[in-house]
Amino acid sequence: MVVKSQIKFIKNLQQKKCRLEHGLFVVEGIKSVKELLNSHFKVYKIYATELNLVSSSIQEVELIAESDLKRMSNLKTPNKVLGVFHIPKPVEIDYSEWILALDDIRDPGNLGTIIRLCDWFGIQQLVCSPNTVDCYNSKVLQATMGSITRVQISYTNLVDFIKGSGSQVYGAFMDGNKVYNETFNFAGIMVMGNEANGISSEVEALITKKVTIPQFGKTTTESLNVATATAILLNELRRSE
Amino acid sequence: MVVKSQIKFIKNLQQKKCRLEHGLFVVEGIKSVKELLNSHFKVYKIYATELNLVSSSIQEVELIAESDLKRMSNLKTPNKVLGVFHIPKPVEIDYSEWILALDDIRDPGNLGTIIRLCDWFGIQQLVCSPNTVDCYNSKVLQATMGSITRVQISYTNLVDFIKGSGSQVYGAFMDGNKVYNETFNFAGIMVMGNEANGISSEVEALITKKVTIPQFGKTTTESLNVATATAILLNELRRSE
Numbered sequence: 001m002v003v004k005s006q007i008k009f010i011k012n013l014q015q016k017k018c019r020l021e022h023g024l025f026v027v028e029g030i031k032s033v034k035e036l037l038n039s040h041f042k043v044y045k046i047y048a049t050e051l052n053l054v055s056s057s058i059q060e061v062e063l064i065a066e067s068d069l070k071r072m073s074n075l076k077t078p079n080k081v082l083g084v085f086h087i088p089k090p091v092e093i094d095y096s097e098w099i100l101a102l103d104d105i106r107d108p109g110n111l112g113t114i115i116r117l118c119d120w121f122g123i124q125q126l127v128c129s130p131n132t133v134d135c136y137n138s139k140v141l142q143a144t145m146g147s148i149t150r151v152q153i154s155y156t157n158l159v160d161f162i163k164g165s166g167s168q169v170y171g172a173f174m175d176g177n178k179v180y181n182e183t184f185n186f187a188g189i190m191v192m193g194n195e196a197n198g199i200s201s202e203v204e205a206l207i208t209k210k211v212t213i214p215q216f217g218k219t220t221t222e223s224l225n226v227a228t229a230t231a232i233l234l235n236e237l238r239r240s241e
Numbered sequence: 242m243v244v245k246s247q248i249k250f251i252k253n254l255q256q257k258k259c260r261l262e263h264g265l266f267v268v269e270g271i272k273s274v275k276e277l278l279n280s281h282f283k284v285y286k287i288y289a290t291e292l293n294l295v296s297s298s299i300q301e302v303e304l305i306a307e308s309d310l311k312r313m314s315n316l317k318t319p320n321k322v323l324g325v326f327h328i329p330k331p332v333e334i335d336y337s338e339w340i341l342a343l344d345d346i347r348d349p350g351n352l353g354t355i356i357r358l359c360d361w362f363g364i365q366q367l368v369c370s371p372n373t374v375d376c377y378n379s380k381v382l383q384a385t386m387g388s389i390t391r392v393q394i395s396y397t398n399l400v401d402f403i404k405g406s407g408s409q410v411y412g413a414f415m416d417g418n419k420v421y422n423e424t425f426n427f428a429g430i431m432v433m434g435n436e437a438n439g440i441s442s443e444v445e446a447l448i449t450k451k452v453t454i455p456q457f458g459k460t461t462t463e464s465l466n467v468a469t470a471t472a473i474l475l476n477e478l479r480r481s482e
Contacts, residue, residue, distance in 0.1 A: 116463065116466065116469075117469060119459075120465055121457045121458060123458075150458065216361070216362045217359075217360045217362060217364075218363075222387065222388070224357070225354060225357065228472035232472050235454065
């Protein structure tokens with residue numbers, strides 16, 4: 001039987017502070033939980049309303065009542081299984097591959113979509129500024145559609161990270177060179193900026209190549225959303241290989 | 242003074258059926274209302290909590306109390322101005338320009354993002370299947386960021402529309418030709434399919450060129466989100482000009 005303290009603990013893991021303190025995060029739904037069980041992520045605990053929903057070889061499964069699942073869930077309609085997993089330890093960055101760097105992306109949907117794009121385009125390293133939304137936030141996890149298992153995500157000071165890289169550093173700006181004229185190397189760093197303010201001035205000072213997605217509509221158009229701009233730029237750097 | 246029946250009428254315009262019946266839709270917020278006032282859209286009524294918020298030359302402005310605005314608003318925090326505008330009459334399609342066609346896009350955020358992308362890439366004609374989410378839905382309008390004033394949107398049967406076009410018809414598929422190898426003409430139709438089911442079989446039968454965005458990650462990756470796929474394809478067709 002699930003005790004009250006367990007339910008409270010799971011609920012608390014919705015907060016970033018609690019996730020960092022315990023090194024754990026929550027994933028909901030059969031599909032997502034199975035995807036994590038089949039990945040390098042280490043399981044801490046699985047709560048399921050039926051025992052045959054996850055592989056019988058998993059020791060950490062606990063059967064719970066639907067009412068208890070509802071109490072620990074963050075969803076309006078809980079989906080039978082809730083998994084608690086360990087946040088993986090930071091891995092060393094491989095500078096011989098492409099790296100996407102995010103400077104204060106705040107919207108969970110945008111971060112989730114960007115992780116999914118990294119997965120599609122085989123960009124396995126995502127480096128985020130400390131103020132970027134936490135990738136273990138439930139809305140981010142929902143938007144990644146399982147891609148979180150195939151992209152390594154680190155949170156670190158971008159200035160120090162870029163200074164230590166020795167890489168060619170690209171950044172998305174409104175006034176850079178047309179991205180169509182760029183020939184991308186097989187490795188480098190691509191920086192995307194905050195939804196409202198773009199790339200911060202400290203990071204901008206370290207960008208070696210500013211790139212821009214040309215605009216074909218009227219000039220009154222708002223800038224592109226950061227997730228769609230990322231889609232276009234990742235496609236550009238892969239198509240030029 | 243605003244009467245109860247007016248508030249009820251504005252609330253009812255949140256429903257597609259009521260919007261179609263009256264040929265009217267609602268936009269909220271100073272920025273969005275101003276953008277529509279400066280466009281080809283015809284104003285029906287503006288409700289504002291202060292008179293100097295919109296141009297004094299607009300006759301249709303009515304001063305209202307914040308409490309009344311709150312009662313007619315669809316937002317948690319209403320933003321001082323609410324505008325009611327006429328849904329524009331359908332315009333004739335110009336087949337000598339690029340047209341984006343949407344086959345049952347259901348998510349309001351996706352449609353809003355796609356309208357914003359059309360605006361960025363100068364695609365002025367968007368043709369939607371009747372089951373595509375209504376572009377005058379408040380969530381769609383919010384996601385378009387004002388681009389709705391610069392893109393002509395029609396709802397029609399896609400099969401009849403394509404049959405009558407005589408155009409080259411491209412469609413986004415998982416198993417088409419690599420989009421990088423395609424040379425796009427100066428005009429044509431690009432079809433994007435439903436979030437879960439892709440392009441319907443009746444429309445697929447009319448596609449002359451199936452295109453695919455190559456995948457560089459592991460093959461277990463989910464497909465791209467339809468809005469990010471649209472971003473990449475519109476960029477591809479403009480960059481090849």
